Amino acid sequence: MMAHQKLSAAITAANDAGRPALIPFITAGYPDPADFIETLKAIAAVGDAVELGIPFSDPMADGMTIQRSSFEALKNGVSLKWIFEQLDSAQGEIGAPLVMMSYLNPLLAFGYDELAERSLAAGVCGFIVPDLPFEESAEIRAALEAKGLGLIQLVTPATPTDRLKILCDASRGFVYAVTITGITGGDTGLPADLTDYLGQVAEISALPVCAGFGIRSAADVASVGQHAAGAIVGSALVEVLEKGDDPKSYLQSLLGTRDDRQSGGAG
Amino acid sequence: MSTLFAADEAKALLDAAIRGEMPDDRGRFGPFGGRYVPETLVPAFERLEQGMKEHLHEPGFQQEFQRELREWVGRPTALSFAPQLSKHWGAEVWIKREDLAHTGAHKINNAIGQALLAKRLGAKRVIAETGAGQHGVASAAACARVGLSCSVYMGAVDMQRQAPNVDRIRRLGAEVVAVESGDKTLRAAIDEALRAWVTDPEGIYYLLGSAVGAHPYPYLVRELQSVIGVEARQQMIDQAGGLPDAAFACVGGGSNAIGLFYPLLGDDIELIGVEAGGIGSGLGENAATLATGTPGVLQGSYTIILQDDDGQVQETQSISAGLDYSGVGPEHALLQATGRVKYISAKDDEALEALEELCAAEGILTALETSHAFAAASDYARRNPGSRILVGNSGRGDKDMPTLTQYPARVRT
Numbered sequence: 001m002m003a004h005q006k007l008s009a010a011i012t013a014a015n016d017a018g019r020p021a022l023i024p025f026i027t028a029g030y031p032d033p034a035d036f037i038e039t040l041k042a043i044a045a046v047g048d049a050v051e052l053g054i055p056f057s058d059p060m061a062d063g064m065t066i067q068r069s070s071f072e073a074l075k076n077g078v079s080l081k082w083i084f085e086q087l088d089s090a091q092g093e094i095g096a097p098l099v100m101m102s103y104l105n106p107l108l109a110f111g112y113d114e115l116a117e118r119s120l121a122a123g124v125c126g127f128i129v130p131d132l133p134f135e136e137s138a139e140i141r142a143a144l145e146a147k148g149l150g151l152i153q154l155v156t157p158a159t160p161t162d163r164l165k166i167l168c169d170a171s172r173g174f175v176y177a178v179t180i181t182g183i184t185g186g187d188t189g190l191p192a193d194l195t196d197y198l199g200q201v202a203e204i205s206a207l208p209v210c211a212g213f214g215i216r217s218a219a220d221v222a223s224v225g226q227h228a229a230g231a232i233v234g235s236a237l238v239e240v241l242e243k244g245d246d247p248k249s250y251l252q253s254l255l256g257t258r259d260d261r262q263s264g265g266a267g
Numbered sequence: 268m269s270t271l272f273a274a275d276e277a278k279a280l281l282d283a284a285i286r287g288e289m290p291d292d293r294g295r296f297g298p299f300g301g302r303y304v305p306e307t308l309v310p311a312f313e314r315l316e317q318g319m320k321e322h323l324h325e326p327g328f329q330q331e332f333q334r335e336l337r338e339w340v341g342r343p344t345a346l347s348f349a350p351q352l353s354k355h356w357g358a359e360v361w362i363k364r365e366d367l368a369h370t371g372a373h374k375i376n377n378a379i380g381q382a383l384l385a386k387r388l389g390a391k392r393v394i395a396e397t398g399a400g401q402h403g404v405a406s407a408a409a410c411a412r413v414g415l416s417c418s419v420y421m422g423a424v425d426m427q428r429q430a431p432n433v434d435r436i437r438r439l440g441a442e443v444v445a446v447e448s449g450d451k452t453l454r455a456a457i458d459e460a461l462r463a464w465v466t467d468p469e470g471i472y473y474l475l476g477s478a479v480g481a482h483p484y485p486y487l488v489r490e491l492q493s494v495i496g497v498e499a500r501q502q503m504i505d506q507a508g509g510l511p512d513a514a515f516a517c518v519g520g521g522s523n524a525i526g527l528f529y530p531l532l533g534d535d536i537e538l539i540g541v542e543a544g545g546i547g548s549g550l551g552e553n554a555a556t557l558a559t560g561t562p563g564v565l566q567g568s569y570t571i572i573l574q575d576d577d578g579q580v581q582e583t584q585s586i587s588a589g590l591d592y593s594g595v596g597p598e599h600a601l602l603q604a605t606g607r608v609k610y611i612s613a614k615d616d617e618a619l620e621a622l623e624e625l626c627a628a629e630g631i632l633t634a635l636e637t638s639h640a641f642a643a644a645s646d647y648a649r650r651n652p653g654s655r656i657l658v659g660n661s662g663r664g665d666k667d668m669p670t671l672t673q674y675p676a677r678v679r680t
Contacts, residue, residue: 057580058449058565060458061305061465067448079577104303105564109578131303131564135293154306158468163309181307182466 003125004150006097007049007173011208011230014048020225021048023210024251025101025234027069028052029078031241036083037090039247043237044096046251051128051232054080054102061130063185065235069242080110087122094123099152099173101128104140112143119149126150126173134170145172152176157197161204168205175205177228179213185235186214190223198227221254271604272297281605285533289598294482297604299571299597302481303564308461311468316483318388323490328383335379336494339412340369342376344495346502351628356648359655361507363499365523365662366633370405372662373495373523374476378405380491381474382413390472392416396460398425398453398519399588399636400432401662402476407441415472417441420460422451425588432666450582453592457566477520478596481567485525485596492526499657500530507655513537513647515640516659518610519554519590521599523661528608529598536657537609540599541643543585544612550575554583556595557603557610570597586615586670587635589662613642619674621645622664634662635670 001009014021024047029036044050055073059066080102087098100119107115107129119127126149132140134153141151150172155164158181168175177198180186194211202209211224212232221231233254240250272280280297283289289296304312322328336342344367349360365373378395385393393415397403403419410417419436423445426433436443444463449455457480464473478488503510514531516524518540528538545553550573553559560571565580573581573593585591602608613621621641626632633641637660644658664671 056578058454058458060461060566061307063462064448071449074579079579081577103564105572105574105580106578108563109574109576130305131567133302133304133306133309136301136303156307158307158310160310167306178307181468183462 002148004172010048021230023232025051028083029073030069042248044094049097051099056103063183065185084118097125099126116147120147128152174208177201177211277605296598296601299600343498357652358648372401374402374405377491378409382409385472391470395474396420396456400429403436407436407439420456422446424451477522478525479520489525495526496530511657512654514657515644517640521596527659540610541639542612543590544614545584554585555612565594570600589636613639617642632664634664635667637661
């Protein structure tokens with residue numbers, strides 16, 4: 001099985017168990033670099049896959065929560081090199097496939113070939129690069145696919161149908177459906193017309209479709225779960241970490257696997 | 268960077284640039300440029316590119332643009348001979364006076380052009396970023412002129428150091444949005460404007476102020492600013508009797524420099540861009556991007572940027588807010604790599620000294636940004652006695668009075 005297929009398989013396994021897959025996002029090394037692997041292990045115990053944010057100085061597609069966590073992690077010396085060292089040291093202890101979310105420049109500085117090699121060794125199966133549209137992606141895609149890693153494409157409610165087809169075809173692992181026209185961490189709630197949009201993406205895509213942006217509660221997860229194979233939870237989880245609350249119980253509450261179901265995060 | 272290409276490859280790229288074939292269809296100036304934007308903005312950039320292709324060189328649009336430049340901006344701006352400076356420097360010095368354009372800087376050429384385009388594209392409202400505030404003022408004025416509402420994103424730090432411009436922007440009817448994220452200066456303001464655009468990509472027109480960012484902005488801004496070089500070239504022939512030996516412009520993002528240089532690329536003129544040398548040559552002590560940076564992707568474009576080994580973009584330092592930027596337009600990256608334009612830097616104190624000299628010698632209070640170009644020109648003149656020099660005077664210095672009052676005037680002639 002190629003690395004990117006582990007992602008699809010993990011999502012499908014959750015669906016086979018009768019629930020949407022849960023993909024939590026954390027900014028690597030936030031809030032405290034010393035707790036990185038412990039936090040990651042705790043989150044990977046609940047999540048079907050984990051999205052690992054690589055901090056960047058100019059996170060232009062992110063809202064205040066992830067910006068804050070990103071700047072804080074940078075201040076604490078977190079870098080891609082450091083993250084790989086940490087992941088290498090935790091070999092085999094992280095119970096879910098990993099996806100890295102990074103703006104392009106840190107990956108470019110690291111070097112694509114070395115990136116692919118280190119990722120494969122560290123259990124990273126795919127990449128989400130929010131400032132890299134399909135048209136500019138040939139070089140990094142080739143380097144990643146040479147090692148069986150996936151470049152996950154984002155689609156949005158503003159994506160025209162013909163483009164949607166191209167992006168779904170190009171994606172590996174899963175398709176990331178952005179629920180809103182906006183940045184991460186929005187508090188406006190999920191849009192009402194999500195059904196048509198997610199339904200259309202799911203129909204076009206041969207891969208599982210996971211929805212992200214603005215998902216904060218068990219109700220949100222259940223709602224996107226009707227049309228998508230998985231839910232990605234980012235800013236709300238980062239807020240839980242920011243407050244020093246227990247990320248594991250928050251994530252369990254999203255799946256309704258705890259009796260004292262909480263609304264979670266900032267709601 | 269001149270080792271980036273083999274000599275014949277560099278020559279082929281430069282020839283293509285001179286023939287007007289840059290950027291290519293993918294928005295590339297050789298290896299530089301491109302469009303690195305979030306997926307949500309891809310349709311918006313495609314609409315902008317299509318709309319620009321349809322309108323920018325259409326005769327009706329050009330007629331309207333030229334009329335606004337003439338009757339509202341006050342173009343052509345003068346070319347002034349500088350007799351005192353010429354005497355001091357032992358050279359023949361000519362100054363292209365963008366400080367005389369409406370609102371006091373070259374920024375207005377781009378702002379009115381894009382505001383007219385926004386109107387044609389049916390935008391509901393305009394957003395813009397600003398550092399020193401000049402592009403904010405120009406955007407506010409241009410939007411008032413064409414009847415569009417305008418929000419200007421400005422770093423909280425810049426709002427403090429450029430307070431008079433904040434007030435000007437508001438009086439011209441625009442809203443100023445304080446940016447509290449990141450470094451709270453120009454780079455953070457661009458990030459925040461992009462975030463705002465993502466929330467309504469169909470209704471908003473983003474009026475970017477420099478020749479930076481994703482395609483088509485570097486091209487669009489160059490086309491609108493080239494009026495500077497086109498006028499200056501003809502004025503040199505008419506008034507000076509010939510083209511200059513060397514031309515100087517300051518470079519932050521690089522819009523005034525590309526405006527002056529682009530029409531001169533095919534001429535036998537030494538072209539010299541001057542960046543902010545800040546207080547020293549260490550990373551973080553200046554904004555000398557081309558002189559000390561490396562290739563990377565920042566805010567939509569593959570260009571030369573100031574970054575550390577991990578690809579994290581570094582903060583900059585300069586006495587002039589308008590040059591205080593960690594990136595540079597991709598066309599400048601190409602012009603440097605091909606060797607056509609030489610990029611050097613002038614330090615804060617050299618810029619201040621040049622500003623005072625120009626004030627005393629010619630009665631022109633130039634902007635702190637522009638002062639960097641004069642500092643480098645002065646140095647060149649002393650090394651090339653008798654040469655004919657053109658300096659792009661990108662803006663006036665009234666906005667810099669709060670900074671300048673911290674430094675006692677030294678030069679008296």
